[in-house]
Amino acid sequence: MKNGHFLTLGIETSCDETAASVVADGRFVMSNVISSQIDIHTAYGGVVPEIASRKHLERVNDVIGKALDDAGVSAKDIDLIGVTYGPGLVGALLIGVAAAKAMAYACDIPLVGVNHMHGHIAANYLEHHELEPPFMALIVSGGHTEIVNVPEYNKCEKLGGTRDDAAGEAFDKVARVIGLGYPGGPKIDRAAKEGDKDSIAFKRVYLEHGSLDFSFSGLKTQALNYLNQQRQAGREINVNDVAASFQEAVVEVIADKAVMAAEKYGQKRIVMAGGVASNSRLRALMEEKAGAKGIDVLKPSPVLCTDNGAMIASAAYYAFRAGEKPDLELDAIPGLEF
Amino acid sequence: MKILAIETTGKYGSASVIDETGRVFSADSREEMNHLKGMITLIDEAIRSAGITKDELTHVAASVGPGSFTGIRIGVTTARVMAQMLGIPCIGVSTLKAMAEGILDEAISKDALYVVPVINARRHQTYAAVYEAEFTSDHEKQSAVNIMEEKQYMIEDLLEELRTKLAETDGAKAFFTGDGIDAYGDIIRSAMPEGSYLFADEEIRYQHSEPVARVALRMAEGGKTLGYDELMPEYMRLAEAEQRLKAGTLSDRIKRASV
Ligand SMILES: Nc1ncnc2c1ncn2[C@@H]1O[C@H](COP(=O)(O)OP(=O)(O)O)[C@@H](O)[C@H]1O
Numbered sequence: 376m377k378n379g380h381f382l383t384l385g386i387e388t389s390c391d392e393t394a395a396s397v398v399a400d401g402r403f404v405m406s407n408v409i410s411s412q413i414d415i416h417t418a419y420g421g422v423v424p425e426i427a428s429r430k431h432l433e434r435v436n437d438v439i440g441k442a443l444d445d446a447g448v449s450a451k452d453i454d455l456i457g458v459t460y461g462p463g464l465v466g467a468l469l470i471g472v473a474a475a476k477a478m479a480y481a482c483d484i485p486l487v488g489v490n491h492m493h494g495h496i497a498a499n500y501l502e503h504h505e506l507e508p509p510f511m512a513l514i515v516s517g518g519h520t521e522i523v524n525v526p527e528y529n530k531c532e533k534l535g536g537t538r539d540d541a542a543g544e545a546f547d548k549v550a551r552v553i554g555l556g557y558p559g560g561p562k563i564d565r566a567a568k569e570g571d572k573d574s575i576a577f578k579r580v581y582l583e584h585g586s587l588d589f590s591f592s593g594l595k596t597q598a599l600n601y602l603n604q605q606r607q608a609g610r611e612i613n614v615n616d617v618a619a620s621f622q623e624a625v626v627e628v629i630a631d632k633a634v635m636a637a638e639k640y641g642q643k644r645i646v647m648a649g650g651v652a653s654n655s656r657l658r659a660l661m662e663e664k665a666g667a668k669g670i671d672v673l674k675p676s677p678v679l680c681t682d683n684g685a686m687i688a689s690a691a692y693y694a695f696r697a698g699e700k701p702d703l704e705l706d707a708i709p710g711l712e713f
Numbered sequence: 714m715k716i717l718a719i720e721t722t723g724k725y726g727s728a729s730v731i732d733e734t735g736r737v738f739s740a741d742s743r744e745e746m747n748h749l750k751g752m753i754t755l756i757d758e759a760i761r762s763a764g765i766t767k768d769e770l771t772h773v774a775a776s777v778g779p780g781s782f783t784g785i786r787i788g789v790t791t792a793r794v795m796a797q798m799l800g801i802p803c804i805g806v807s808t809l810k811a812m813a814e815g816i817l818d819e820a821i822s823k824d825a826l827y828v829v830p831v832i833n834a835r836r837h838q839t840y841a842a843v844y845e846a847e848f849t850s851d852h853e854k855q856s857a858v859n860i861m862e863e864k865q866y867m868i869e870d871l872l873e874e875l876r877t878k879l880a881e882t883d884g885a886k887a888f889f890t891g892d893g894i895d896a897y898g899d900i901i902r903s904a905m906p907e908g909s910y911l912f913a914d915e916e917i918r919y920q921h922s923e924p925v926a927r928v929a930l931r932m933a934e935g936g937k938t939l940g941y942d943e944l945m946p947e948y949m950r951l952a953e954a955e956q957r958l959k960a961g962t963l964s965d966r967i968k969r970a971s972v
């Protein structure tokens with residue numbers, strides 16, 4: 376407690392970001408430290424799990440220390456610790472969990488485990504201080520493409536998800552195929568701004584009528600086929616056009632299905648989350664399509680879209696308030712479901 | 714002095730508290746690979762059975778490897794963060810050295826000159842070392858002195874070097890310990906001359922925090938302490954992807970390898 380505010384420390388190490396943050400009253404970000412390993416993993420063309428966990432270990436103390444310093448508080452001011460315990464890379468998760476438990480024990484602070492996906496949704500509470508459930512959530516990240524109904528804090532009903540690749544994965548794969556490299560999402564986003572989205576006809580995959588599921592694995596094959604055809608015909612390839620056309624095929628289906636879900640469940644708001652939520656075209660199209668039906672679209676600023684400790688702190692705060700029991704026997708669960 | 718020692722590099726986790734007189738209080742788990750879940754409970758049990766509170770701790774020691782990468786990380790991370798939060802120094806103890814320390818009395822009573830901790834690193838690889846018992850002037854306290862380097866050995870190479878050592882001293886025996894016995898027992902039996910070696914019983918074969926605490930106490934007395942951010946794992950091996958990047962054989966498959 377400091378100045379009458381309940382302080383939560385959030386710790387996140389599920390993939391390649393070592394992150395910690397102090398959040399006041401579940402809503403106000405006092406510090407948000409993110410130590411990214413992207414520079415290290417770029418040399419390998421993707422996240423190497425063993426290296427990720429080695430780096431988390433080296434960095435986690437200082438990231439926690441800096442989160443406290445930046446917030447101008449000390450460990451004894453912290454009322455609650457929240458840590459991501461899944462889903463994610465097991466070796467990466469366990470560094471955050473071990474660190475959180477050691478701190479909770481050493482400083483007598485209650486600890487609750489947070490589902491990383493609940494964290495992504497909670498990022499919106501930090502951005503939109505008046506936002507409360509119920510709402511529809513759209514989670515689009517490197518590992519997830521999900522439409523989730525949120526009737527209450529930390530209650531998530533999954534309505535649909537990808538049957539193969541996640542949206543971010545599709546971005547990353549196609550970026551590799553067209554030579555843009557890793558991380559693919561932001562690079563395609565940038566290239567697409569210079570390209571013509573109607574130049575190449577990528578298939579929109581809607582699956583069965585009314586389905587809220589997704590399938591993106593065919594897009595990589597389509598991109599490969601297109602590149603081969605062009606090469607064989609001796610035609611030049613415009614990378615920006617491929618990026619724009621591919622991106623449109625992904626985000627159009629996502630936007631349509633998210634709006635469909637909100638209408639079906641009578642939700643007046645769609646909340647976006649996950650790394651791909653910072654895609655500029657997806658944001659624009661969501662606003663257009665939802666706006667036409669009188670549905671509001673909320674999204675966190677890009678820094679809260681990527682993996683961060685603040686979203687974990689917020690989710691922990693609401694879980695604790697809802698009566699979640701502190702647990703020093705917390706384990707990492709790499710395949711944790713919603 | 715009240716040192717907390719953590720051991721999570723092998724199958725079973727344990728925690729001990731040692732005081733300046735050398736009295737040790739331990740808690741250990743019989744559940745395999747339960748380190749992440751069970752560590753804090755073990756630490757709390759060890760501290761309670763020592764009759765102190767965690768705020769009275771003066772150092773946190775961890776067995777830093779070699780061993781299971783995951784296990785090493787859990788122990789080292791726990792030690793680093795506890796030390797950071799309690800504002801006390803860390804001590805990094807070699808896992809192999811602690812294993813040798815743990816069976817020293819037994820080896821001496823069985824008349825073995827050499828102590829050989831062997832950790833199974835799969836595919837005929839081991840992390841191992843050879844130690845010899847050394848007595849202080851009063852002939853009471855003994856400690857293990859490293860005479861063959863702590864490193865990765867192919868089991869066959871380790872045994873060959875060891876046979877050479879044994880041949881230099883007539884009738885000398887080697888006392889093996891560690892899960893390397895479970896993995897390579899048959900190879901050891903067929904490579905070593907009859908009567909030249911002994912195996913540690915299963916009850917004392919695996920890593921335990923008690924000898925970690927004993928080694929840590931001597932290190933603390935010798936001033937060999939570290940800041941929490943200086944306590945590092947001793948993996949003894951690069952990550953596979955790092956080896957390949959260095960060798961220039963990083964394939965697309967490895968690039969996308971997951972856990
Ligand atoms: N502007 C963007 N457009 C499209 N995809 C993006 C953008 N920014 C990031 N991404 C994608 O988001 C994913 C990372 O998001 P993140 O939430 O960290 O995913 P996860 O935690 O599931 O790995 C990556 O696949 C990345 O390519």
Ligand SMILES: [Mg+2]
Nearest residue numbers: 516650681682
């Ligand atoms: Mg994420």
